[in-house]
Amino acid sequence: MIDPIHFVVFSSILMLIGAYGVIRNKNAIVVLMSIEIMLTAANINFVAFSSYYHDLTGQVAVLFVTTIAAAEVAIGLAILLSLFKQRDTIELDLLNTLRW
Amino acid sequence: MDSSLLFLPELLLVASIMAIPALYIATENNKSYSICANMTLALSFLLLILFWFYPDEVSFEKNSSVYIIYSHFKLDTFSQLFKIIFVLTALTVSVLSGSYFEEDEPHQAEYYTLLLSSTLGMMLVASATDFLTLFLGIEISAFSSYAMVAFRKQDDKSTEAGAKYFLIGAFSSALTLYGISLLYALTGSITFEGMRSFFTGLNNEVVSGNFDEVIFISSLFILAGLGFKIAVVPFHAWAPDVYQGAPTPVTTLLAAGSKAMGFVALFRVFLFTMEAVSDEWKLILGIIALASMTIGNLAAITQDDIGRMLAYSSIAQAGYILIAVPALTDDAVSGAIAHTMVHAFMKGGAFVIVAGVGAAGLGYSLDSYKGLAARSQLLALSMTVCLLSLVGIPPFAGFISKFLLFYGTLQAGLSGDTWIIALVIAGVLNSALSLYYYLKVIRFMYLYDAVGSKDIEFSNAVRYISFLTVLFLAIILPLFWQSLFEICKEATVALMT
Numbered sequence A: 001m002i003d004p005i006h007f008v009v010f011s012s013i014l015m016l017i018g019a020y021g022v023i024r025n026k027n028a029i030v031v032l033m034s035i036e037i038m039l040t041a042a043n044i045n046f047v048a049f050s051s052y053y054h055d056l057t058g059q060v061a062v063l064f065v066t067t068i069a070a071a072e073v074a075i076g077l078a079i080l081l082s083l084f085k086q087r088d089t090i091e092l093d094l095l096n097t098l099r100w
Numbered sequence B: 001m002d003s004s005l006l007f008l009p010e011l012l013l014v015a016s017i018m019a020i021p022a023l024y025i026a027t028e029n030n031k032s033y034s035i036c037a038n039m040t041l042a043l044s045f046l047l048l049i050l051f052w053f054y055p056d057e058v059s060f061e062k063n064s065s066v067y068i069i070y071s072h073f074k075l076d077t078f079s080q081l082f083k084i085i086f087v088l089t090a091l092t093v094s095v096l097s098g099s100y101f102e103e104d105e106p107h108q109a110e111y112y113t114l115l116l117s118s119t120l121g122m123m124l125v126a127s128a129t130d131f132l133t134l135f136l137g138i139e140i141s142a143f144s145s146y147a148m149v150a151f152r153k154q155d156d157k158s159t160e161a162g163a164k165y166f167l168i169g170a171f172s173s174a175l176t177l178y179g180i181s182l183l184y185a186l187t188g189s190i191t192f193e194g195m196r197s198f199f200t201g202l203n204n205e206v207v208s209g210n211f212d213e214v215i216f217i218s219s220l221f222i223l224a225g226l227g228f229k230i231a232v233v234p235f236h237a238w239a240p241d242v243y244q245g246a247p248t249p250v251t252t253l254l255a256a257g258s259k260a261m262g263f264v265a266l267f268r269v270f271l272f273t274m275e276a277v278s279d280e281w282k283l284i285l286g287i288i289a290l291a292s293m294t295i296g297n298l299a300a301i302t303q304d305d306i307g308r309m310l311a312y313s314s315i316a317q318a319g320y321i322l323i324a325v326p327a328l329t330d331d332a333v334s335g336a337i338a339h340t341m342v343h344a345f346m347k348g349g350a351f352v353i354v355a356g357v358g359a360a361g362l363g364y365s366l367d368s369y370k371g372l373a374a375r376s377q378l379l380a381l382s383m384t385v386c387l388l389s390l391v392g393i394p395p396f397a398g399f400i401s402k403f404l405l406f407y408g409t410l411q412a413g414l415s416g417d418t419w420i421i422a423l424v425i426a427g428v429l430n431s432a433l434s435l436y437y438y439l440k441v442i443r444f445m446y447l448y449d450a451v452g453s454k455d456i457e458f459s460n461a462v463r464y465i466s467f468l469t470v471l472f473l474a475i476i477l478p479l480f481w482q483s484l485f486e487i488c489k490e491a492t493v494a495l496m497t
Helices: A004-024 A028-053 A057-087 B003-026 B030-053 B077-100 B108-127 B131-149 B156-187 B192-203 B212-230 B238-245 B248-273 B275-301 B306-322 B330-359 B377-391 B397-415 B419-447 B460-479 B481-496
Strands: B066-068 B073-075
Touching: A004 A028, A004 B156, A028 A057, A028 B156, A057 B131, A057 B156, B003 B030, B003 B066, B003 B108, B030 B077, B030 B108, B073 B077, B073 B108, B077 B108, B077 B248, B077 B330, B077 B460, B077 B481, B108 B131, B108 B248, B131 B156, B131 B212, B131 B248, B156 B192, B156 B212, B156 B238, B192 B248, B192 B275, B212 B248, B212 B275, B212 B306, B238 B248, B238 B306, B248 B275, B248 B306, B248 B330, B248 B481, B275 B306, B275 B419, B306 B330, B306 B397, B306 B419, B330 B377, B330 B397, B330 B460, B330 B481, B377 B397, B377 B419, B377 B460, B397 B419, B397 B460, B397 B481, B460 B481
Parallel strands: none
Antiparallel strands: B066 B073
16 A cells, blocks of 8 residues: 655655756756656646645646746756857856856 | 626627727728727726726625626735726736837737737736636736736847746746645635635634645745746746836836735735634744845845846835735734835836836936936926835825825734844834935936937826826825725725634
8 A cells, every 4th residue: 555655755855856957967958857857746746635635626637737847947948048049058167257 | 787787898808909909901001000099998997996986785885795707816905995996007018009109100009009918917816716717817818918027129139038937927827726635625715705714714713634744835836926927026036027128118017916916915815814823824924024025125236237226126015915814914914905005106207207218218217317308307306206105205195105004014013923023123124224215316317417408208198197197196195095095995994704
């Protein structure tokens, strides 16, 4: 039998993988992918506890979050594309014109 | 009156968001988009004012609340008050953008569409009754502002600021979502009302079990996302870069509107939903407030770009407002609401002057303010009023709201947790410290000679807005401070019950 705790453990491992990816990676596209992993971690919690409580709200939330994730990628890639056109790179370490 | 009519201000924005792209296809006239946006926002503002005073059961003066759209939307004094602030800010930004951008600046249709959808997101946040609507509102507003920050594609700084803002913003909103999912896992409900009753039950031992760690961790996650919106210290790194790099009208929207939206969400989550379990998050919010005001003020001293300086000052102001949240009393919270509103006016007013000076070709460094009084008395006066108001010098509006905030929090500290008194003392000391860098700008404006020509035309929009700012901050709010206080009291009652 799978307890709710297993879902929470699984989703927190995914969350940590995603956060690690955001912090460690220097390529903006990989950072974007890691953010998607973090959103998936939240989705797993929603779906798991939606079936645990027999409440559909969690599944509706997942639909909305998936839409948000798609919109996020669209906006993000557009911004990164215009960055690439100017600098020919999307290395995050090179974002250093604005600093004190 | 049919209560779903109350959704009209938002619906107007939605209609206009669809109308501006249609205008873009029909005409190539850049003026038409700005006229359309201005008209929509002005109409929406008038409707909100009308609903505020409408003598009916839905009148918000008498503190009633109405639920619409299958009770996903709650309209009460608190939400309507902040909607008025959001629409007013957006109207200012829209009028300002008309004069700030060149006639042939590309992508203006997109710009005004995004401005309206960002405002729509803020208004959704103000009346959300569940975490899903709240999150959607925050994201609608955030996505629009990411694109607005990066909207000058040829400008290197604007693109870099947009990329930074997007990456940090997406990361922190993912963290918030995880916090929300943990709360859903714990309570089995996603509405504020449902979670509140679960936490109250937990407090009264109707619900058994010890969930302290889960509540602590999920409040940390949620705080990471909302803290990004209001730019408090561990999550503040984006603010100076974005405020400097973005086109100044967009900065005005971020500093005045987006920040107030963050506070609205924070108040709804922490003061209403998680009030019963305040022991878990009180201390962490106190530490964040203290760190935020100290680091913000210290970092502002050394800045030589006006946008960066105002960004750090806005980080410090977020710290002041945050001290009222752990205090949890009605007086402290109404002070926080008052200061959030007045902060939107002061910061918005200051950035309007920055936009005007920048658009006149004088630049964005502190040195470009040397001798501003000789160039335009009105702009210098307005900047002075805004800056002195940010410090909290007596006759101006900033003093009144800051006094309410600090006094209410001090009362809470004297009767409850004593460590809150330390936060108030730190706030007062920090205000004194902040005087240094605000006075530097005022000294530059009045005591130095202007470099270059004295005859510089500032646009009419900037002059009118700065006149209205002076009128509002130096005359109207100080004279009618009692009604401001009463409105904030009503809003607090609407928020916390």
